Amino acid sequence: TDVVPTEQKAGWTSFIKSLASMTGDLSSMTAPPFILSPTSLTEFPAYWCERPELFADIATGRTEQDRAEKVLRWFICTLKGQYTTRNEKMGSEKKPLNPVLGEEFFGVWPDVGFGETTLSVEQVSHHPPITAYFIQNKKAGVTLQGHSGQKTSFSAGSINVKQNGHAVLTVAVPGGKKENFLITLPKLQIQGLVWGSPYIELTDSTAIVSDTGFVANIDYKGKGWVSGKAHSYKATLAHNGKTVRSYEGTWTAIGKVAKSDEIFTDATVPKTEVSVKPIEEQNDWESRKLWRATAQGIRTGDYEAASRDKSRIEASIKFYLIFSNSTQNEQRQMRKDEASAGNQWQLKLFQYVESDPVYKKLASHVKGIPSEEDAYIFRGNA
Numbered sequence: 001t002d003v004v005p006t007e008q009k010a011g012w013t014s015f016i017k018s019l020a021s022m023t024g025d026l027s028s029m030t031a032p033p034f035i036l037s038p039t040s041l042t043e044f045p046a047y048w049c050e051r052p053e054l055f056a057d058i059a060t061g062r063t064e065q066d067r068a069e070k071v072l073r074w075f076i077c078t079l080k081g082q083y084t085t086r087n088e089k090m091g092s093e094k095k096p097l098n099p100v101l102g103e104e105f106f107g108v109w110p111d112v113g114f115g116e117t118t119l120s121v122e123q124v125s126h127h128p129p130i131t132a133y134f135i136q137n138k139k140a141g142v143t144l145q146g147h148s149g150q151k152t153s154f155s156a157g158s159i160n161v162k163q164n165g166h167a168v169l170t171v172a173v174p175g176g177k178k179e180n181f182l183i184t185l186p187k188l189q190i191q192g193l194v195w196g197s198p199y200i201e202l203t204d205s206t207a208i209v210s211d212t213g214f215v216a217n218i219d220y221k222g223k224g225w226v227s228g229k230a231h232s233y234k235a236t237l238a239h240n241g242k243t244v245r246s247y248e249g250t251w252t253a254i255g256k257v258a259k260s261d262e263i264f265t266d267a268t269v270p271k272t273e274v275s276v277k278p279i280e281e282q283n284d285w286e287s288r289k290l291w292r293a294t295a296q297g298i299r300t301g302d303y304e305a306a307s308r309d310k311s312r313i314e315a316s317i318k319f320y321l322i323f324s325n326s327t328q329n330e331q332r333q334m335r336k337d338e339a340s341a342g343n344q345w346q347l348k349l350f351q352y353v354e355s356d357p358v359y360k361k362l363a364s365h366v367k368g369i370p371s372e373e374d375a376y377i378f379r380g381n382a
């Protein structure tokens with residue numbers, strides 16, 4: 001049913017129409033107030049670890065296959081948080097706040113027996129928007145490092161989102177060695193736009209490739225014309241090309257080992273949300289402090305105050321406008337350009353690398369992805 005507030009109906013219709021002519025980057029389009037979320041995209045990497053027990057559990061795998069399977073389980077169990085949280089909390093998918101360059105987000109999942117997990121996020125590009133993140137459980141010896149950007153297009157009433165970027169999970173194994181897992185990111189389809197109640201369905205497939213020779217392939221399907229369940233997945237785990245196990249189910253509820261009753265993924269287990277310092281203790285770049293007044297305006301329905309504060313933020317960030325109007329290639333050039341060193345945007349927590357060595361090594365096992373990709377390596381508060 002139609003949930004668009006009466007006085008925003010015309011605005012919503014023209015917003016939907018304008019989507020048809022949009023090219024690539026949706027984040028800066030002005031949308032009607034009812035669809036705005038008070039949360040910035042820099043908070044989204046926290047979805048990777050809302051099952052911190054599964055993240056830590058990867059390190060307890062006794063064999064390479066055990067660990068590959070545990071990575072797959074953890075990954076599938078993060079999907080519900082990543083792609084349905086806004087619907088659960090706010091009734092539909094909403095348009096997140098578009099982070100500013102240099103925006104940060106820090107969080108922690110306290111130690112409840114398997115070690116503390118920490119999260120560090122930085123907005124490393126504004127145009128196009130790219131968010132880099134680093135998650136670590138030191139005690140367990142598991143880290144996740146990645147970056148995320150989006151390319152959007154519009155067709156047949158839906159927004160199609162291709163995620164740019166990848167994640168690398170690293171686990172320390174007995175004997176001082178490390179195993180790496182390259183994780184590719186799913187394509188999204190945003191449906192239900194006409195009714196003003198958008199939700200996400202995942203499409204196509206993603207992979208998790210390990211340097212131990214294990215490759216997991218995950219296929220995503222929604223409700224079809226004739227049959228099928230929403231939010232379904234089918235996955236296989238293969239070693240050196242030979243399938244060792246298959247799984248199927250939904251990423252919002254239960255997935256089982258194929259042709260058995262053995263539960264493989266249970267996404268109904270309560271999640272643990274990330275803990276964040278009170279705003280008073282945050283630095284000025286931290287997301288919730290930076291957007292405090294904008295978020296307050298959106299939450300209370302004072303959209304004029306929200307938009308005034310948003311403009312203030314955008315105007316007050318040093319270098320922001322010069323940098324944000326450049327393309328990614330221009331930004332690459334700017335980074336390279338020694339002469340403009342004085343004018344360069346300095347990343348705070350991450351270091352840009354033009355080719356991610358782990359990606360380069362493992363990407364050849366995944367069909368249809370570029371052989372090289374850039375990355376952002378976490379270097380801490382240097």
Ligand code: 0T9
Nearest residue numbers: 026027031035044082093094095096148150161198
């Ligand atoms: C990485 C995730 C990503 C970010 C969001 C497409 C989207 C921005 C990117 C891909 C996270 O790990 C997972 C979840 C949700 C994704 C967002 C959903 C969404 O709608 C937005 C885009 C930019 C919009 O706001 C579209 C306009 C809006 C009116 C539709 C609700």
